[in-house]
Amino acid sequence: MEQEKETGLTVEEICQMMKTFDQSSLQSFLYQREGEKLKMSRRPGGAEEISGGTGHGAPFSGETGEKEKDRIPETADRTEGASSPAGKEKILPPQEDARLKVVRAPLAGVFYRAPKPGEAPYVQEGQTVKKGETLGLMEAMKLINEIPSPCDGVVREIAAEDGSFAEFNAVLMTIEENGKDV
Amino acid sequence: MFKRILIANRGEIAMRILRCCQEMGIETVLACSAEDMDSLPAQFATKRVCIGPPAAAKSYLNPEAVVQAAISFQCEAVHPGYGFLSENADFASLCEEHGILFIGPSSEMIRMMGDKQSARALMKKHGVPVVPGSDGILKDWKEAAEIARKVGYPVLLKATAGGGGRGMRTAYDESEIQSAYESAQAEALSAFGDGSLYLEKLILHPHHIEVQILGDSRGHIVHLGERDCSLQRRNQKLLEEAPARILKPRQREALHRAALRAAKAVHYRSAGTVEFVLDREGNFYFIEMNTRIQVEHPVTEMITGVDLIREQIRIAAGLELSCRQSDISFSGHAIECRINAENPAKGFAPCPGDISFLHFPAGKGVRVESALYNGSRVSPWYDSMIAKVIVHAPGRLEAIRKMRVALEEMTVEGIDTNLEFLYLLMFNPDYLSGHVDTGFLEKDAEAIIRWGEESRKKA
Numbered sequence: 001m002e003q004e005k006e007t008g009l010t011v012e013e014i015c016q017m018m019k020t021f022d023q024s025s026l027q028s029f030l031y032q033r034e035g036e037k038l039k040m041s042r043r044p045g046g047a048e049e050i051s052g053g054t055g056h057g058a059p060f061s062g063e064t065g066e067k068e069k070d071r072i073p074e075t076a077d078r079t080e081g082a083s084s085p086a087g088k089e090k091i092l093p094p095q096e097d098a099r100l101k102v103v104r105a106p107l108a109g110v111f112y113r114a115p116k117p118g119e120a121p122y123v124q125e126g127q128t129v130k131k132g133e134t135l136g137l138m139e140a141m142k143l144i145n146e147i148p149s150p151c152d153g154v155v156r157e158i159a160a161e162d163g164s165f166a167e168f169n170a171v172l173m174t175i176e177e178n179g180k181d182v
Numbered sequence: 183m184f185k186r187i188l189i190a191n192r193g194e195i196a197m198r199i200l201r202c203c204q205e206m207g208i209e210t211v212l213a214c215s216a217e218d219m220d221s222l223p224a225q226f227a228t229k230r231v232c233i234g235p236p237a238a239a240k241s242y243l244n245p246e247a248v249v250q251a252a253i254s255f256q257c258e259a260v261h262p263g264y265g266f267l268s269e270n271a272d273f274a275s276l277c278e279e280h281g282i283l284f285i286g287p288s289s290e291m292i293r294m295m296g297d298k299q300s301a302r303a304l305m306k307k308h309g310v311p312v313v314p315g316s317d318g319i320l321k322d323w324k325e326a327a328e329i330a331r332k333v334g335y336p337v338l339l340k341a342t343a344g345g346g347g348r349g350m351r352t353a354y355d356e357s358e359i360q361s362a363y364e365s366a367q368a369e370a371l372s373a374f375g376d377g378s379l380y381l382e383k384l385i386l387h388p389h390h391i392e393v394q395i396l397g398d399s400r401g402h403i404v405h406l407g408e409r410d411c412s413l414q415r416r417n418q419k420l421l422e423e424a425p426a427r428i429l430k431p432r433q434r435e436a437l438h439r440a441a442l443r444a445a446k447a448v449h450y451r452s453a454g455t456v457e458f459v460l461d462r463e464g465n466f467y468f469i470e471m472n473t474r475i476q477v478e479h480p481v482t483e484m485i486t487g488v489d490l491i492r493e494q495i496r497i498a499a500g501l502e503l504s505c506r507q508s509d510i511s512f513s514g515h516a517i518e519c520r521i522n523a524e525n526p527a528k529g530f531a532p533c534p535g536d537i538s539f540l541h542f543p544a545g546k547g548v549r550v551e552s553a554l555y556n557g558s559r560v561s562p563w564y565d566s567m568i569a570k571v572i573v574h575a576p577g578r579l580e581a582i583r584k585m586r587v588a589l590e591e592m593t594v595e596g597i598d599t600n601l602e603f604l605y606l607l608m609f610n611p612d613y614l615s616g617h618v619d620t621g622f623l624e625k626d627a628e629a630i631i632r633w634g635e636e637s638r639k640k641a
Binding site for chain 2: 107109110140141170
């Protein structure tokens with residue numbers, strides 16, 4: 001089978017795919033061909049993570065956080081105190097503070113620590129969690145969102161009280177990331 | 183009276199509502215986006231709650247976030263201001279379902295008036311003159327052509343679910359009607375999910391005159407006079423005046439009576455505005471009814487002495503109107519200029535940024551409504567209106583002179599504004615004569631800007 005393209009996806013093609021994915025109702029998408037891989041997934045919360053490969057043919061994977069229709073990206077500059085892009089951590093030598101990932105409320109609503117009132121909470125302080133594991137729930141008018149862990153690590157501090165209202169961006173808990181696989 | 187109200191808006195209107203609540207001893211919770219956490223209303227409110235990121239769609243336009251905040255902060259009522267969710271019937275319903283009082287009319291009323299064609303039909307039934315046109319939704323373009331032949335070209339094809347000038351197309355003669363119909367329908371379908379159209383005669387060189395209405399839950403309805411909002415650019419108002427000097431006394435009376443008939447026909451509750459167009463022959467026609475407090479409400483307040491926000495809150499709390507029609511009198515002339523962070527010389531391009539120096543005008547008969555303060559920031563996320571300067575004087579010319587002084591005195595550094603453009607407008611002969619229609623600004627904005635530049639050149 002003859003391949004027209006020598007070096008894989010163009011920037012325009014990637015942008016087009018991102019746009020299509022954004023407008024679809026898909027939760028995740030994986031494109032894989034020799035020499036390259038493009039993965040997109042939708043997560044309701046957490047920091048934006050962009051880990052980039054460089055050069056031709058190197059694996060490229062991009063993940064975006066909340067679906068954002070507007071041009072201006074939701075980075076630390078725009079929103080008050082939002083956590084810094086994870087990409088930074090890959091470049092700088094790991095520091096004590098850089099391993100503490102703050103989990104912030106992705107919406108304004110009521111924070112719940114357990115799946116249902118009376119049940120055991122999803123996590124406790126000191127508990128080890130995996131990336132993507134549910135840490136808690138947020139609810140606004142019967143719309144329920146799961147709060148996933150942004151990384152593998154240990155729950156250090158749970159700042160939000162069960163059943164209390166949390167503003168958008170409020171600190172819910174802090175996870176200390178495990179340095180093993182960086 | 184309410185103990186606590188949630189303000190679901192931002193900028194100058196949030197400040198306006200906040201100040202009124204404070205005067206009335208009502209606590210305020212300001213629901214704002216992450217961008218507005220340091221805004222003036224956020225700092226002065228009793229409590230402030232961040233309900234979403236800067237993007238309006240996720241914050242100010244997020245009904246669930248607003249209602250959840252109202253519930254969690256024990257607010258009995260929500261004031262939606264203008265724009266955003268203020269005319270969103272689903273939001274009003276959501277509030278109603280959760281026992282939060284929506285400061286405005288019922289969700290049913292909002293829905294009714296939001297259906298432009300039905301509102302028009304209802305008004306016609308109650309003897310309120312409407313723009314000549316179709317009697318209901320058009321079946322197809324052939325019906326449109328038939329009606330257009332009867333009422334006379336040019337005509338306007340409008341979306342019943344529309345608003346903000348969208349889903350509208352003009353047709354100047356028979357050859358244009360089919361394509362105008364089809365493209366209006368396509369736009370309406372994509373923008374509003376409903377391609378139903380109705381037809382109106384296009385009134386050329388109209389004056390936009392609107393009447394302020396107040397209604398309470400006991401069925402009392404009053405009008406507070408009219409406003410002339412003909413100075414518009416791209417369907418955005420720039421300057422408003424009260425009263426409308428273009429009207430003769432008989433016309434004014436007839437207009438007020440028609441507005442009252444319109445409001446009574448729907449048993450209107452809260453503050454609302456009945457919009458009309460006035461044609462060259464002096465005939466006026468109902469266009470639509472706005473079921474919210476409007477940006478330009480201060481000019482009505484200046485000439486009547488009535489506090490419209492206070493009345494809205496009282497009405498929502500179940501109290502009667504503080505005045506009967508016979509108590510309302512009109513005094514003097516008021517003008518409002520909308521100060522925008524934009525550059526008229528660059529096609530009125532918006533200019534967000536940080537304000538390095540700010541001085542507002544003041545003095546007898548000068549009123550400023552704004553959320554700006556020294557060191558504040560004009561956000562690129564929202565519209566460019568940053569302040570309203572309102573003057574009130576015994577007559578129109580005196581009001582214009584007062585506005586000249588006020589605009590001259592107002593100083594904003596760090597961003598571009600339309601202050602100078604407005605100032606030049608205050609000397610424009612057509613504006614002074616009072617005979618400007620809605621087409622004036624589009625035609626003459628360039629000339630006004632050039633005149634300013636010419637005047638500054640050294641001889």
